[in-house]
Amino acid sequence: DEELERAAFLKIVRAMRDYASDAAREVHRWERNYERLPENHRALLSHHVAKHDDAYRCVKRNDDFFKEMLSSFTGDDVPPHLRVPPPGEMAHEPVAPSDAVKVLYVLKNLARDWSAEAADERLQSHGPILAELERRLKAVPGRPPPRVMVPGAGLGRLVLECARRGWESEGNEYSYYMLLTSSFILNHATKAEQFTIHPWMHTNNNHLSDANQLRGVKVPDVPACDAGVPPGCMGMCAGDFVEVYGAAENAGRWDAVATCFFIDTAHNVIEYLEIISRCLKPGAVWVNFGPLLYHWADADGYLSADEMSVEMSLEDVERVADAVGLDVVKKEMRESKYTGDKMSMCQTVYECAF
Template sequence: MEEDVKRWERSYEKLQSAHKELLSHLPQKYRDLRRCIGVNFRFIMSMLQAFDAPFDLSQDVDTDSQLDAAQTRRNSLDSDYVCHASVCDEVHTYPPFETTEQVSNCQPNSSDKCGNIKARVNDIQLDGAVQDGPSSISSADEVLNIMDDPRCLQDGAKAYQPRMEDTRTTGTEKMCQNAKKVSICGMDFLDPMLHLHVPPADVDKVRCIIRNIVRDWTKEGAKEREQCYKPILEELDNWFPNRSRERPPCCVVPGAGLSRLACEISCLGFACQGNEFSYYMLICSNFILNVTQAPLEWAIHPWIHSNCNMISDAIQLQTVYFPDLHPGSAGITDGFSMCAGDFVEVYSHSSQEGMWDAVVTCFFIDTAHNIVEYIEIIARILKPGGVWINLGPLLYHFADAISYSGEEEMSVEISLEDVKRVAAHYGLVMQKEKTIETTYTANLKSMIQTRYTAAFWTMIKDGNKQTSQ
């Protein structure tokens, strides 16, 4: 971001004197932008410092460039940068799980180490009673893992693998290392120690995270949440009207992002598990769930990264506070958890068959290499009579992978009509469907908006039809 400001300053300096006079406020704007950068930087450093990484950051890793697919796909929609929470980044750097079976044995109410991030907040308020230390939500450091399996060398969540030969540490990892060493006061982001070359893709992923914070955890994101999350929550409430505290229905949310939807479902009285593939998302959701102590505790400036389509400088420099809902005081239901890993790898395991009363997918199913496989797994993990609620478009994330990765990626791209036909084949019976107009991580005060006509449906698993193995 500092390089962007310098570029803007260089362009300003090239102006004729008369033109400079017309724009004499810009030098002050650039100073204000640096102050905003400092605010964002302090948050990022605090987030990294609070994260007890479950792997050795000094290890070099190698990346798989195909995992920039979703981000590149979303960014191409308009110049105001659009991203998709489920897959803004799909890079994981966790150490191995002991076995594939261990991660796949995640149970809705299990306390085993099965890849769960659970909110760890001291003296959190649950259902009106103060509980000391970890309650139904426990430590993230127990569980941020990834499978130690030959398949880890394939695509999906296994993108970062430790290498024996000498490789270069990524910019993101260096930032993680430096976060442990430097103060986050004042303008320390100008410290030469932090003047690292960060790949543009990593920069975009951080910007994507900041925009997703706005969507999920600020009052400014309330409109998008009302468009996307409210219909899902109302549908869950309608299908499970008599929820028991002792035996709450189990719901899984693949592509949970920063976990607001999963948190809201938990507050509704479900034993909810979010599943997330993105390491960036998991670091940030860990911070919000486990570290924040009060509502509106943190400030960011989410719109400073571009001058394009801004109505005013005041809008560009806007301060946004989060979280608008403090997770530790929200009345979360016992059993709330986050499972880190690839949806297919985790939930295709036989132990997951028939385990879930509900599956909720929001802007998720088009993240697949093979959407048929996603639908098959969703049908398999639902109990007979279980509910699948979906909202989202079909902007297939690997559709043009060759344009940025140089290699052709598997990408099964089918119409909405075909999606419904495939679902019916696996015993999922349509109960309700409509379309919902919505944006995604949009600056609603920008001069440009990308709107989706998202498909919304509720399907029920036919208990008389067996899903294939």
Template sequence: MSFLELVLFFSDRRITRPILVIFASYSDAAEEDVKRYERSFSKLPPSHKVLLSHLPSKFQRLRRCIAVNSFFIFSMLQAFEPPLDMSQDIDICEHGHVGELHNDHISGERNASSAQAASTSGRACYSKANDEKYEAHNNLSCASPRGGFDNQEIPIISECVTRSTSISLDCTSQSERPNIQVAENQTEVSSISYSNGNVSLCRHDWLNPSLQLNVPLVDVDKVRCIIRNIVRDWAQEGWREREQCYKPILEELDRLFPSRSTDSPPCCLVPGAGLGRLALEISCLGFISQGNEFSYYMMICSSFILNHAQMAGEWTIYPWIHSNCNSISDKDQLRPVSIPDIHPASAGITEGFSMCGGDFVEVYSDTSQKGAWDAVVTCFFLDTAHNIVEYIEIISNILRVGGVWINLGPLLYHFADAFGTEDEMSIELSLEDVKKAAFHYGFHLEREKTIETTYTTNPRSMMQNRYYAAFWTMIKR
């Protein structure tokens, strides 16, 4: 039996409760956007209102799409283990904001400066700064791949990927649960209703309505980013990006490890694993694969999809509704996306597949990691570093002699524009200097090319941000 071991530091409720509150605040924040559209429409002169008379109907369709997204989010929160009493011990700063979470970065968010990636209000969804206090809580000592996990030392959520569970919303009785109907190939919700006729999803019992949390918009934008990342990793619409980015990596691993033993499979680490699809695909190739991810937002969502999906196409989301910019038509903007495109439990993973939560530098600097890995795969990850040389040094240290480093990505340094933080380190090297640093730490360049790709881009948008990403295979000498 294959297991997905999710190594998460969920025992610190001060961290996880506020993040779950931010997820739960998605629908309220999205409703505020729709109200803003309606206010703008109300200011039009009468003749313009007649010309754009279809917009009020579109706003109502947006609300139905938001309700479907909220249903997915609340299903995810209800699957969270162990159950949390969200009405207790939430850190609130003196201004009523959710504390200590403003600076959690979502690794891999690549379109921070583009209108395409912004929310409907134009806010960028990537926070450049980092929070040392949050990071200290989030770091773990993940076991080396063949060393196993010590349940007494590391908080672990270990769930069988093949288990069968029924996910319910405790805030509703069976008769009150939403009836969501989306016809195949349809571009909008045909119906979503409750027995009381209210479109909005209710709050859970564990989210005390008396808590008046002023969740910062930048944090809610992270939830919207997660929804777009789901498309990249777990929807048919993300197939082209996965073909551009993941397929070359998988082909290289298959070429470099042609005779993989089932008794002692090679071990591959995937830092910045995001929602886990690449790490899962590597596991399906016959590797002991471990994804490492810093963002709790990503880890909570990947846990839900990997551990709780019962079938392909189980859920529907509307990932493109939060931007009115560069849409060819309302039909395109409001089109549904089914997830996941595959059933993770039936994908054929190799035993030992795991996800480790924590900062890459802190987790893999541990002495137990030295020479522990046969391969390291970095996809859109290197430029998330404060100090990219430190990343390269650690990758060299954790690889065995003869180990393989496969990299794909640009150099859009995440902390390059960390304004107002004078002490924020950001070492921004050219590609030539990055390779020189790799050679210094014992790497030999075996293959290199440029790959044109996008990242979490709406394939039907009028705006397409493209990267000419560096792709290489290096061997540790």
């Protein structure tokens, strides 16, 4: 089991190490297509020659970011199972296209969680969650601060936002792509806009201009160390949500659970709702925001196996929530973007345990 974990970790390290060659392959394709054009068409797009060079430079800068990130996990202070081996010590295995895509997704998530330009996008989803939590969680002097759990924490921005409001916040995340990156950005970014990445360069689709496509995005807008988080108020917990929070010691331990684009990642959303309900103290609140784009619904298709996947409508989610002891006390529908993609349905459901 530990060996499998380590293999999964190394697969992700490999995908991040191979980022530059995977991304450059796409720019090669642009060049190849440019070369195939008749001469009069090439003349109309002669500025694309410079665009391709710029794109290779963007790939290089993204690659520099991944290199710096991975090198921060090489020291003796890093737990052995998370230690990144030197490139020479890793067997070379090809990176699956589905893994290469996830590396690009890391860049988009960095922009979403940690850039100034995505502040509006975060306001759409984090905004209502934080506003509702602020209404319901009151710190009482002399008592420990309210405890908030954030499953599917991704790159940790929502956890930080909870912590800077004085709540003791714990993020949970399963993906090593996210865990490595959130650990790096939370612990190794010491000044604002320390890193420049180019998350939007990898496709030619739907750009207003080449400059737009190749633009650099600076992260983080605020380094975690400057965010005014009280000491000990923020933590990230690696692992599978069901395993970690299904355990008895988490029962009745939380004043709030905040799920943002999370519940549709379940194999069995009923199990998620049961665990959330069990984790909450009496009268505690679950705040949910996100679509119902069930992650495992396509397992027959692009995913590898016929994995268990229970999918249900929003009406059913509410019915099940009620049955497992979560009362729906507030419900609104709102639109929200996520890493620039629009979702076809987004909802805010505020529910409360009794």
